[in-house]
């Protein structure tokens with residue numbers, strides 16, 4: 001029985017898997033037996049593998065090949081979550097980037113992503129970027145989302161300083177994906193963290209496309225190589241911005257209110273037990289909105305997303 005190691009898949013390309021088991025990276029293939037078990041390894045997977053001759057320093061510098069054969073994956077360890085488009089496993093955080101100007105903030109889009117993250121049991125982090133262009137709006141939005149119960153930050157990714165220490169701490173030891181409209185500052189954030197990689201978040205993944213496989217691949221970047229010098233990974237994939245809400249047993253038009261953390265203290269206080277938190281008399285949610293305890297924009301998002309979910313209702 002060959003020696004095995006525990007590692008994490010950073011990327012997949014042309015049937016090879018780049019596996020990180022600090023301090024080295026290894027190039028592995030997947031044994032047929034693994035695929036026959038119905039498991040297709042993807043970026044973010046924690047794996048048990050047999051290291052082979054192809055080893056690299058963490059910065060990608062090849063080490064002299066050893067005499068052994070090709071390394072291969074033995075087992076995919078249980079996943080905490082999995083996405084198919086883009087393919088990625090074991091995400092801990094969704095960092096949602098919203099710019100305060102150019103493009104203007106879209107709070108329904110933001111709130112859709114916070115719900116989606118909660119549905120996948122991923123913690124959302126919200127960055128209101130380009131705070132330099134409109135510090136008041138950035139701060140107002142940050143406060144609104146903190147009051148709603150989220151980790152929110154007003155930031156300027158284009159500015160020449162390291163990320164907020166609280167934001168850095170939230171990324172440490174975790175696997176984080178970026179989401180947000182085009183132009184909000186995702187690449188700027190990536191470049192700030194990885195000044196030597198000059199990556200293009202979402203765009204970088206095009207470079208590893210091979211042949212006719214058109215599924216956008218995910219690449220995990222180890223934060224050990226970032227200016228934070230910490231454990232954890234940043235996922236490079238554009239698809240997280242386009243994720244759609246899908247209705248299931250846990251998330252539907254009746255349960256959506258539970259996905260708005262600041263609604264929780266009012267739920268159950270409505271006059272009618274089957275209150276839909278719309279125009280009913282004695283609704284504790286709409287009362288909280290009118291008293292400024294729930295932000296109007298959050299309630300508007302709730303109504304819009306409820307509509308979206310109910311349109312998916314099977315009949």
Ligand SMILES: Nc1nc2c(ncn2[C@@H]2O[C@H](COP(=O)(O)OP(=O)(O)O)[C@@H](O)[C@H]2O)c(=O)[nH]1
Pocket residue numbers: 129130131132133155156157158159180181182183184185186187188189201
């Ligand atoms: N003023 C200002 N501009 C920014 C900031 N962050 C990014 N930008 C600019 O916004 C544009 C889009 O940024 P980019 O990172 O490419 O956004 P992406 O499409 O989300 O990857 C670029 O011209 C950036 O220089 C910021 O904090 N302040």
Ligand SMILES: [Mg+2]
Pocket residue numbers: 183186187188200201202203
């Ligand atoms: Mg970009």
Ligand SMILES: [Zn+2]
Pocket residue numbers: 270275276277278280282283284285286
């Ligand atoms: Zn109600």
